[in-house]
Amino acid sequence: MSETIAFLKPRADVLARRSTIIADLADLLPPEGLVHEPRELVPFETDAFVSYRRLPLAVALPTSTAEVAAVLRYCHRYGIPVVPRGAGTSLCGGAIPQEDAVVIGLSRLSRILEIDPFNRTATVQAGVTNLAISDAVSPEGFFYAPDPSSQLACTIGGNIGMNSGGAHCLKYGVTTNNLLGVTLVLVDGTVIELGGKHLDAAGYDLLGLVCGSEGQLGIVTEATVRILAKPEGARPVLFGFETSEEAGACVADVIGSGIIPVAIEFMDKPAIEICEAFAKAGYPLDVGALLIVEVEGSEAEMDAMLSLIVEIARRHGVRTVRECQSATEAALIWKGRKSAFGATGRIADYICMDGTVPLSQLSHVLKRTGEIVAGFGLRVANVFHAGDGNMHPLILFNANDPVEAAKAETAGNEILKLCVDAGGCLTGEHGVGIEKRDLMRHQYSEADLAQQMAVRAAFDPQWLMNPSKVFPLEGRPAA
């Protein structure tokens, strides 16, 4: 694929010192904690934004906060860029390294440190996977609410890096709403604690600033998160509509009626077909759009909420209503949705957009998205978190065809601009990374961006932390 997104030019002085740097890092880390053979660096060359790759200078795999601090202190002293990495599932290139960078991979920081049912918190190391937290607290009757579809693989450190969301954040919020504290290593190796088991910050809300900062402000080595009592029951219901417009209008009406389901997920026809072929979830194939609405609570509560929701859906001409009779059926409905990306990946290459729009703009943006993609002669499947307006158009293309790949990228950029112009934003949960970096000026003014960069500089004046990401390369303040 032709590369339209640039990385910073590698620092020649750093590249020239490669062997010294590796020898020095070897002194700071146990042998299994340092990777530098080019062959062994390959697994770290990209993330889930696979069209871009860079081999890093080396990869450090620390097992303690002290080791993270030692590596950062060293890199800071010698002006070596650092790229933090969790599981590498970022969809925007947030974890892609660069040739002059040391990757600090947190995967070996994988211990659950404390589960505290009294205070409803879990304290874990940064490399613990999202699902492992819920699994660990499940015997006590709790779960960790933000549930990205990648939850089997992605780490809590990466979730904090991206302020990740999931299907259930309509009710429970995203990572930042469920994060109570972190241990953070600053670029110069200083270790600080932000938050804890108590609520809210003593001074500035630096925790809120760090969440979603894409590895630019420091490296999270431990996190304390809120865990919640598992609901008594949960029930997803499938609604099939003739058109996307009807489904979109139904979403707005459900929200407007004062009921907040835990999740409202949307799929258009292409997405239904792709997911059904893969997951055999029993999705109706004779509809133009589908909603999965999930409610939680006791049987009586769920019945009450669902009858209200069904009534609203009927007003919008719903064609199919499928309430599930068993846990197996419920799991199957979700399996279809959660495998959407994987299933799409089996039939074509795709890029996944992540703009968010106000609910009133859903129908308009869906329609325009279809027109934009068709204009480039490509196909699109829409599967997304409708309740909060977070769209995920998947643009299908063939990565071996450079012309098609370039078209997909251009179409994606136009869709994101469309989202911004509709009163929304470039990214609702996947982050800016490199993918949307050069579109930041479409959403923000020069002054807005300069202010964000100035705050970034308060943490990392030399721009060593994940430096090719988030902010357009031109117009940055001098280090």
Place this chain on the structure above:
Amino acid sequence: MSAILVPVCEEEAAGMIRAAAAAGRRLAISGGNTRSGFGSPVSADAVLRSAGMSGIVAYDPAEMVMTARAGTPLAEIEETLLDNGQMLSFDPIDHRAIMGTDGEPTIGGVFATNASGPRRLSAGAARDSLLGIRFVNGRGEVIRAGGRVMKNVTGLDLVKLLAGSHGTLGFLTEVTFRVLPRPKTEQTIIVSGLDDEAAARVMAAAMGLSVEVSAAAHLPESVRGRFLGGHLPEGAATVLRLEGLAASVPVRAARLRELFGRHAPVSANENEASAHLWRQIRDVAPYADSTSRPVWRVSVAPSAGFQVVAALRLEAGIDAFYDWQGGLVWMRMEADPEPDLLRRAIAHFGGGHATLMRASAQMRTTVPAFEPLSPAVAALSARVKQQLDPAGIFNPGKMAGL
């Protein structure tokens, strides 16, 4: 403090701030001035008020999002939301009664102080509802951050940074926030006669159930009579709030009564009485006593609240009650604020922070109102402040040390 500047629009505010920065003139930032006793004393040359920038800019109930100018009276916003069956989910505390201030609280002041009440425990703080802001930084530049959609991870989250920064980082001109449907019905379960520790256990047990308790507080015997005109039942009251659909609240209430009724007398309050009780808890009714006896607001882990109180009781005259499952302690001191004793106890029981909400003018000049930060975090915070307000003209002294 001589001049009072009341800009009527953002542009005018930016001009005033540019002029102040150029002249090195320090500004005390305020909205309705109802929370102005908050923090350490400010030394400023002029007052900059948001009250002239008022009005709801956009509100579409179906999107559950509202945009308002910073000086809009909170009352106007709450009324408009009420008309549409919606509300602010975080229960903004009204500081007037305990601080002895008057005036009209503004929506900007709510977010600038991250003022959150009982429902913060389950629905998040003011900062969690805030989606987007416009503000003027210390250079007089208008900055926009966040937006008006629920999910937004585009760039650094300056919205969270400005929320709760007490006017020391920027002058908020417009806020966009998420609102929630107002629950159709509510009920408060009252478990009577528990000591502080037993109450903490009951609250923790209740929050660990799937019944979705939206707020949990403990009102010891010493304060019980100050609520609902003395009509709470005999003995300390541990109160658990349930809200939601008419079909579900009674079912959940029955579960709590069943569980806790085995060991203690349990009763219930419904709808208006319940709502009134939580407003009184929110506004710290027991200590709205028209005195200047020191009042602390302490945030610790719920398991630490009663322990901090018990430890302090051995050394100082205090009275206390608990919100947020026991993690928020409202504490009134008989005489001296005893900041060192208190802060040592907080550190000993796992950390947290204490804010001196009320004290005599003399005490406020000697006791830092906000929890002192570790040196590394303080240095970092000072660098952040430097990037937003390089000349240090906003609310100097308020977050002492910053």
